[in-house]
Amino acid sequence: xxxxxxxxxxxxxxxxxxxxxxxxxxxxxxxxxxxxxxxxxxxxxxxxxxxxxxxxxxxxxxxxxxxxxxxxxxxxxxxxxxxxxxxxxxxxxxxxxxxxxxxxxxxxxxxxxxxxxxxxxxxxxxxxxxxxxxxxxxxxxxxxxxxxxxxxxxxxxxxxxxxxxxxxxxxxxxxxxxxxxxxxxxxxxxxxxxxxxxxxxxxxxxxxxxxxxxxxxxxxxxxxxxxxxxxxxxxxxxxxxxxxxxxxxxxxxxxxxxxxxxxxxxxxxxxxxxxxxxxxxxxxxxxxxxxxxxxxxxxxxxxxxxxxxx
Numbered sequence: 001x002x003x004x005x006x007x008x009x010x011x012x013x014x015x016x017x018x019x020x021x022x023x024x025x026x027x028x029x030x031x032x033x034x035x036x037x038x039x040x041x042x043x044x045x046x047x048x049x050x051x052x053x054x055x056x057x058x059x060x061x062x063x064x065x066x067x068x069x070x071x072x073x074x075x076x077x078x079x080x081x082x083x084x085x086x087x088x089x090x091x092x093x094x095x096x097x098x099x100x101x102x103x104x105x106x107x108x109x110x111x112x113x114x115x116x117x118x119x120x121x122x123x124x125x126x127x128x129x130x131x132x133x134x135x136x137x138x139x140x141x142x143x144x145x146x147x148x149x150x151x152x153x154x155x156x157x158x159x160x161x162x163x164x165x166x167x168x169x170x171x172x173x174x175x176x177x178x179x180x181x182x183x184x185x186x187x188x189x190x191x192x193x194x195x196x197x198x199x200x201x202x203x204x205x206x207x208x209x210x211x212x213x214x215x216x217x218x219x220x221x222x223x224x225x226x227x228x229x230x231x232x233x234x235x236x237x238x239x240x241x242x243x244x245x246x247x248x249x250x251x252x253x254x255x256x257x258x259x260x261x262x263x264x265x266x267x268x269x270x271x272x273x274x275x276x277x278x279x280x281x282x283x284x285x286x287x288x289x290x291x292x293x294x295x296x297x298x299x300x301x302x303x304x305x306x307x308x309x310x
């Protein structure tokens with residue numbers, strides 16, 4: 001359905017060839033919001049099964065230019081999820097302690113366990129995006145043997161190896177780039193100044209970063225081409241229309257969970273027999289009127305169920 005937004009390394013990705021204002025999958029806002037609501041219910045149901053099954057974890061990773069709508073999209077699409085087994089990791093400027101370690105150190109600490117969903121609000125890709133544009137690695141402590149001309153290329157290799165390692169160890173990485181236009185970014189910055197309730201969102205540093213727009217666009221294109229794989233694909237989602245962006249992201253997340261196909265753990269015949277024994281013990285511990293009104297089901301073994309069907 002959204003394959004035109006998916007990049008897995010088969011073809012060369014060109015950022016200037018994709019639309020930021022596309023609405024081809026759902027051109028009506030009201031319909032998109034209705035579909036988003038339905039998708040959220042399905043996502044919630046699948047997440048509960050994922051948490052119960054505890055076989056596989058997943059990272060939904062969001063990257064974007066400032067004001068593209070990461071926070072709002074995460075809130076709109078994933079607020080339906082239970083706090084059990086779901087958490088958000090926001091990667092801001094690294095602390096002195098984080099800088100004292102390898103750049104993947106703080107990311108590895110946030111990798112979800114089996115059955116969990118991790119939402120990465122920014123990620124290790126900051127180290128090949130802002131790291132590349134602003135050449136931050138040149139001012140950071142490093143061994144004399146490090147070739148600074150190869151730092152970014154080596155990081156692409158590190159990232160591919162890291163994400164392949166996660167795939168081999170039951171954790172999926174789904175990477176989503178919210179692709180906003182330069183004009184729309186300016187409009188959103190303006191609204192953050194003009195609307196008092198949005199003032200807290202605006203930072204002068206965000207506006208100052210805008211002068212590096214072209215360099216960031218190239219950095220995103222390079223990063224996607226270098227790290228898009230079948231196991232860890234990139235999704236480049238049009239972000240000029242927030243309602244459309246959120247709907248598409250919900251489809252991506254729902255599709256991922258459907259592909260994972262989590263199921264509630266099957267209860268064994270032996271376990272059902274234990275349940276039946278415990279049921280009798282619980283009933284003996286209850287007042288008589290509660291026992292009479294009890295709706296606790298009788299646990300039939302799989303063999304007994306087959307007999308009844310016959």
